[in-house]
Amino acid sequence: xxxxxxxxxxxxxxxxxxxxxxxxxxxxxxxxxxxxxxxxxxxxxxxxxxxxxxxxxxxxxxxxxxxxxxxxxxxxxxxxxxxxxxxxxxxxxxxxxxxxxxxxxxxxxxxxxxxxxxxxxxxxxxxxxxxxxxxxxxxxxxxxxxxxxxxxxxxxxxxxxxxxxxxxxxxxxxxxxxxxxxxxxxxxxxxxxxxxxxxxxxxxxxxxxxxxxxxxxxxxxxxxxxxxxxxxxxxxxxxxxxxxxxxxxxxxxxxxxxxxxxxxxxxxxxxxxxxxxxxxxxxxxxxxxxxxxxxxxxxxxxxxxxxxxxxxxxxxxxxxxxxxxxxxxxxxxxxxxxxxxxxxxxxxxxxxxxxxxxxxxxxxxxxxxxxxxxxxxxxxxxxxxxxxxxx
Amino acid sequence: xxxxxxxxxxxxxxxxxxxxxxxxxxxxxxxxxxxxxxxxxxxxxxxxxxxxxxxxxxxxxxxxxxxxxxxxxxxxxxxxxxxxxxxxxxxxxxxxxxxxxxxxxxxxxxxxxxxxxxxxxxxxxxxxxxxx
Amino acid sequence: xxxxxxxxxxxxxxxxxxxxxxxxxxxxxxxxxxxxxxxxxxxxxxxxxxxxxxxxxxxxxxxxxxxxxxxxxxxxxxxxxxxxxxxxxxxxxxxxxxxxxxxxxxxxxxxxxxxxxxxxxxxxxxxxxxxxxxxxxxxxxxxxxxxxxxxxxxxxxxxxxxxxxxxxxxxxxxxxxxxxxxxxxxxxxxxxxxxxxxxxxxxxxxxxxxxxxxxxxxxxxxxxxxxxxxxxxxxxxxxxxxxxxxxxxxxxxxxxxxxxxxxxxxxxxxxxxxxx
Numbered sequence: 052x053x054x055x056x057x058x059x060x061x062x063x064x065x066x067x068x069x070x071x072x073x074x075x076x077x078x079x080x081x082x083x084x085x086x087x088x089x090x091x092x093x094x095x096x097x098x099x100x101x102x103x104x105x106x107x108x109x110x111x112x113x114x115x116x117x118x119x120x121x122x123x124x125x126x127x128x129x130x131x132x133x134x135x136x137x138x139x140x141x142x143x144x145x146x147x148x149x150x151x152x153x154x155x156x157x158x159x160x161x162x163x164x165x166x167x168x169x170x171x172x173x174x175x176x177x178x179x180x181x182x183x184x185x186x187x188x189x190x191x192x193x194x195x196x197x198x199x200x201x202x203x204x205x206x207x208x209x210x211x212x213x214x215x216x217x218x219x220x221x222x223x224x225x226x227x228x229x230x231x232x233x234x235x236x237x238x239x240x241x242x243x244x245x246x247x248x249x250x251x252x253x254x255x256x257x258x259x260x261x262x263x264x265x266x267x268x269x270x271x272x273x274x275x276x277x278x279x280x281x282x283x284x285x286x287x288x289x290x291x292x293x294x295x296x297x298x299x300x301x302x303x304x305x306x307x308x309x310x311x312x313x314x315x316x317x318x319x320x321x322x323x324x325x326x327x328x329x330x331x332x333x334x335x336x337x338x339x340x341x342x343x344x345x346x347x348x349x350x351x352x353x354x355x356x357x358x359x360x361x362x363x364x365x366x367x368x369x370x371x372x373x374x375x376x377x378x379x380x381x382x383x384x385x386x387x388x389x390x391x392x393x394x395x396x397x398x399x400x401x402x403x404x405x406x407x408x409x410x411x412x413x414x415x416x417x418x419x420x421x422x423x424x425x426x427x428x429x430x431x432x433x434x435x436x437x438x439x440x441x442x
Numbered sequence: 443x444x445x446x447x448x449x450x451x452x453x454x455x456x457x458x459x460x461x462x463x464x465x466x467x468x469x470x471x472x473x474x475x476x477x478x479x480x481x482x483x484x485x486x487x488x489x490x491x492x493x494x495x496x497x498x499x500x501x502x503x504x505x506x507x508x509x510x511x512x513x514x515x516x517x518x519x520x521x522x523x524x525x526x527x528x529x530x531x532x533x534x535x536x537x538x539x540x541x542x543x544x545x546x547x548x549x550x551x552x553x554x555x556x557x558x559x560x561x562x563x564x565x566x567x568x569x570x571x572x573x574x
Numbered sequence: 575x576x577x578x579x580x581x582x583x584x585x586x587x588x589x590x591x592x593x594x595x596x597x598x599x600x601x602x603x604x605x606x607x608x609x610x611x612x613x614x615x616x617x618x619x620x621x622x623x624x625x626x627x628x629x630x631x632x633x634x635x636x637x638x639x640x641x642x643x644x645x646x647x648x649x650x651x652x653x654x655x656x657x658x659x660x661x662x663x664x665x666x667x668x669x670x671x672x673x674x675x676x677x678x679x680x681x682x683x684x685x686x687x688x689x690x691x692x693x694x695x696x697x698x699x700x701x702x703x704x705x706x707x708x709x710x711x712x713x714x715x716x717x718x719x720x721x722x723x724x725x726x727x728x729x730x731x732x733x734x735x736x737x738x739x740x741x742x743x744x745x746x747x748x749x750x751x752x753x754x755x756x757x758x759x760x761x762x763x764x765x766x767x768x769x770x771x772x773x774x775x776x777x778x779x780x781x782x783x784x785x786x787x788x789x790x791x792x793x794x795x796x797x798x799x800x801x802x803x804x805x806x807x808x809x810x811x812x813x814x815x816x817x818x819x820x821x822x823x824x825x826x827x828x829x830x831x832x833x834x835x836x837x838x839x840x841x842x843x844x845x846x847x848x849x850x
Contacts, residue, residue, distance in 0.1 A: 088781035089745070090762035095674030099747040099760055159745020159760065159782025166724040166744050177723035177748055238717050238840040239754030398756040398837075399687040399708075403673070510739050513732050515795040530777060559780035560740060562659075567774045 052196075052203065055435040056428040062274065063431070070424040077417010080410045081156060089159050092411040097397040100390055102407045102415055103157035107150050109259070109386030110422075111230045112252060114146035114187065116260010118223035119290050125216055131283045134437065137202075138264050140195035141429035143223075146260075147188040149422035156414055176232045183225045190219040195429075203436045227252045234393065241316030242393035245308075251301040252385070258294035259381040261287050262374040267430060269367045277434045281365055288373070292356050295377055299349060302384070320392040323402075328395065330402045335395065337404050338388060345383035352376030475550045478542035488520050488532070499555070502529055530561045538564045630734035631712065631789055632817035632845035633803075634824050634833065639811035641704050646806055647682045650707060653805035654680045657790070659778045661768030677759040679787040680709040680802055685850075691837050701850065709802075710757040710787035711836060711844030712736045718749035718758065727784075734817075734845065735789045743783040750784060754840045758786045789814075817845060 084091045094101040117139030123129035124136050155161050172178050193215050201208035231249035238244065265287055271277035309317035322328045325343070327336030355373035359365055391405050407415075443449065458465075487494055489501070505527040508514040517524045518532070525532040537543040540563040548555065558566075640646050654660065660679060663672045682705035686694035689706075716736050718727050726743040729736055750758045761781045769778060776792065779785050790800035798804070803812045815824035833847040 088761070088763040090675055090781075092762075095762070096676055096678075096750075096759055097673070097756070099750045154746075157746070159747070159784075160743065163724075163742070163744045166726070166742055170724045170742065172723050172725050175721050175723040175748070177721065177746060181723070233748070237721070237752045238842065239837070240751065398690075398754050399683060400690040401687060506739075506741060510737065510741075511728065511730075513730050513791075513795075515792075531775065556780065560777040562772055562774060562777060564774075567772045570770065570772050 052200065052432050052436065055432045058435075059431065060274075063427075067424065067427060070420045070427070073420035074417050074424065077414050077420060080413040080417065083410060084156070084414065085161070091408060093405055093407045095403065097399075097401055097403040098391075098394045098405045100157075100394060101405055102411055103153045105390035106386050106415060106418075107153035107157070108230055108234075108252075108390060109382055110146045110150045110153065111184070111226055112256030112381075112385060113260050113263060114143040114150065115223045115227040115253070115256040116258075116263070117143040117191075118220060119257050119261045119287070119294075120264065121216070121223070122220055123286075125213075126220070129286075131280060131286060135264065135268075135279055135283055135287075137195055137199055137433045138267065138430065139260070140191045140198075141433060142260065142264055142267075142426060143191045144188060144195065144429065145422045145426040147184055147191070147226075148425055149418050150184060151188075152418045152421060153415075156418065176229060176236060180226075180229045180233060183222060183229050187219065187222045187226050190215050190222055194219055199433060199436055202440060205440060224253065227256050234389075239398045240393050241314075242320030242389075245305065247301050247304060251298060251305075254294050254298035254301060255381045255385050256294075258291045258298060259378050259385075261291050261294075262378040262381075265291075265374045266371055266378070267426070269371050271430065271434055272367065275431075275434045277437065284370060285365060288356050288359065288370070291374070291377055292353060292360075295349060295353060295381070298381070298384075316396075319396045323395045324388050324392040328402065335402050335404050337406070338391060341383050342388050345380045345388065348376040348380035349384075352380060472550070475546040477544075477546045478539060480536040480543075481538060482536055484536045486521055486523070487536075488518050488525055502533075502557075505532075529557055534561075534563060540565065628732055628734075628818065629816045630714065630818045630845065631794075632815065632824055632847065633709075633712075633789070633800075634813040634827055634847045634849070635707055636811050636813070636827075636831075636849045637704070637706060638849060639806075639809045640707070641700050644682075644705065646809065646811065647705055647707060650802045650805045650812070651680055651682065653801045654787075656771070657773055657776065657793070657801040659765075659769050659773055659776055661765035661778075662770065663765075663768045675762045677761065677765065677785065679759075679785070680707060682706065683708055689834070689836055689850075691839060692834070706848070706850075707802075708755065708757070708836070709846065710736060710789075711755055711842065711846045712787075712789055713845065714843035715841060717752035717754065717840070717842055721748045721752040723748065730791070733791075733794075735791050736786075737788055737791060738785060740777075740779055740783045740785065745782040745784065747784060754837050754842060755844075758784050760784050 092101060092103075120132050120135045120139035124132040155164060158164060167178060167181055194212060197212045198208045198216075228249045231252040234240070234243035235245060235248035265279075265284060268277070268279040268284065272279070305317075306321060309321050319328060323335055324338050327334040327339055329335075352373050352375075355369055355376065359369050359373070395404065396402055489497070494501075509527050515527065517526050519525070534540070540558065655662070658679060660677050663675045663677065664670060665672045685692070685697060685701045685704075685706055688708050694701075712735055714734065716727075716729065719729055719736060722728075723746060724742050724744055726739045727736060727749055728739070745760065747760055750760060761779050761783055764781045766778055772778070790798070790802075793800060799807070800812075800814055803814045806812060813824045813827055815822035817824060817828075819825060820829075828847060831849050833849055835844045835847055838844065
């Protein structure tokens with residue numbers, strides 16, 4: 052079916068070419084980092100994780116978000132999502148590919164990465180994260196490809212594939228739970244040491260993933276004559292709203308626990324993220340604008356969706372607006388604030404702010420471009436197959 | 443066979459490219475390297491030369507794990523001579539010249555061990571001293 | 575029929591999840607229920623728990639002997655740096671220590687940073703006016719070892735030292751996230767250009783791996799004291815020995831003096847004790 056991705060309009064090829072340029076740029080920057088060392092990043096001794104790991108964390112969520120399409124369809128037999136599940140699976144494939152690239156970009160000795168398999172260590176959450184991520188990737192490749200092939204041949208998918216479909220549902224939950232466990236099991240990182248980390252990750256994932264899929268749906272409607280259907284879009288918006296509200300609620304709970312208990316360790320990160328943390332006469336606040344932007348975009352996204360529900364309108368512009376606001380809000384919240392906020396106060400209570408370097412940013416852009424490249428090709432295949440079947 | 447006209451020349455080109463290194467080097471593996479023996483004139487090692495040639499990398503890995511991971515730093519005694527397990531502490535105390543001993547064969551077999559990213563050669567140590 | 579298959583597959587899915595979750599849950603629940611938090615209980619509990627019956631090396635730093643002698647602190651740090659080929663990385667512009675890239679095994683820091691959980695308000699002039707030595711605590715329940723995905727950092731069974739295998743480290747820096755004492759450093763670039771003179775008996779490190787204090791495991795094997803202990807041998811300011819042997823000098827001083835550990839509330843059971 053891969054040949055389906057090789058036929059397209061000039062716009063399609065132009066878009067892929069643009070992505071390829073960005074990928075080449077990212078690769079060049081990565082080679083620089085590979086040859087010199089991680090010193091080319093903005094990370095340092097006191098703030099040893101940065102942009103790479105925070106985006107890895109966010110993208111695991113995007114991958115898990117496809118669950119919101121797969122679960123209603125396969126468990127609740129909600130037929131309306133029938134045309135969308137494949138999009139969820141293909142997005143998961145692309146997002147996990149990006150996750151794995153971000154991890155490889157982040158480790159100091161990438162050529163030794165297989166040590167994780169040669170010396171498996173079950174007490175490390177990173178080991179389990181690798182297991183579930185690779186597992187979920189494999190499951191999605193199997194399910195997505197087999198089901199799409201069956202659709203192309205206009206036959207029912209083979210029965211055995213449903214086993215993998217159902218296994219992929221708990222796997223989707225597990226990838227983000229284990230990713231949260233990377234953070235929430237570390238003794239001295241107060242902001243992360245919270246039992247609500249995993250639930251919060253899942254809530255934001257279930258909003259961010261479907262939001263991205265809806266944006267893709269509108270784009271494909273315009274350029275590829277793919278219609279997800281009004282009811283499906285409407286239902287997905289409901290799901291996104293609930294997930295975003297639950298995520299906001301969890302964040303509020305973090306605020307309550309921190310400020311009401313008045314335990315300094317719990318307050319520091321929130322103070323730094325939202326108001327600026329004062330220490331020795333210097334105020335550290337480089338993330339404050341981003342975090343408030345995240346808050347504003349979260350509520351603005353919810354407002355757009357509420358308006359659509361109350362007035363019962365559904366235009367593509369509003370869908371994209373609401374989804375983009377929600378997605379960006381959650382990106383800033385989890386893909387930036389969560390990791391960096393948790394690290395700003397070092398174990399020795401020294402405060403170090405993080406500024407990514409240009410090299411690091413371009414590597415990240417390259418990885419995002421690779422992800423979009425993959426998702427474009429996979430969606431192109433999926434949509435072309437659907438068109439052929441309809442004709 | 444379909445497309446004979448394409449497949450057969452294609453195969454010929456592929457075989458030529460795949461075996462190019464042999465042609466390029468004139469079907470010869472080049473002169474076998476002769477690593478320089480210890481300048482101090484030591485005649486014995488922890489094992490016979492043939493064993494060392496074939497097994498030194500395994501032995502270094504075993505030593506590494508024994509010393510670092512199992513805390514077994516008991517020196518190896520051969521013919522009454524004590525060797526402290528370690529590339530830097532045992533091997534390079536006799537084979538002082540990494541360039542003329544290790545690298546000759548490593549270059550010939552095109553392997554790039556990362557030993558000397560961390561372990562110091564006598565030349566490394568002298569170089570820093572002179573700068574002082 | 576269709577419904578039956580659906581429900582069967584649901585159960586299969588849940589079973590698979592349980593299968594994945596079980597080992598994790600089993601591991602998490604195997605931690606002792608009450609890891610001792612009180613510092614004075616810390617070493618007793620360690621000796622009694624029997625987890626490591628043999629030797630457990632520990633260190634006692636008598637800060638009273640360092641007060642007013644910052645040169646002694648520097649002597650200790652310099653001794654360690656020299657023995658372990660630790661690079662001195664300086665900011666190329668300012669010429670000062672490069673906070674971002676520096677490598678530290680044992681270093682000095684104000685009381686409020688060394689003991690962030692202790693009150694630093696209204697502290698005495700001695701406490702406020704002196705720096706404190708900090709290093710890896712060689713914890714009995716080390717968080718860094720728990721999180722390492724390749725066993726590149728591990729506890730040596732025969733002496734309780736938290737050791738590093740630089741050959742195996744993949745540089746994920748998870749241990750740096752887990753360590754509550756900031757004891758670990760990462761080689762952000764090749765350290766060699768920043769080492770002025772090599773100790774021929776010890777390797778350097780390569781870029782991309784994490785390193786930290788090893789209690790001079792390589793010197794102990796030769797019957798020597800750790801470099802820091804030796805540097806201030808005359809003053810007896812640092813005592814090193816077996817915490818599990820009541821006859822050892824360190825245990826006798828611990829029994830006599832009031833000591834504290836750094837952040838014992840994290841349940842790591844540090845092996846470094848301080849008299850302040």
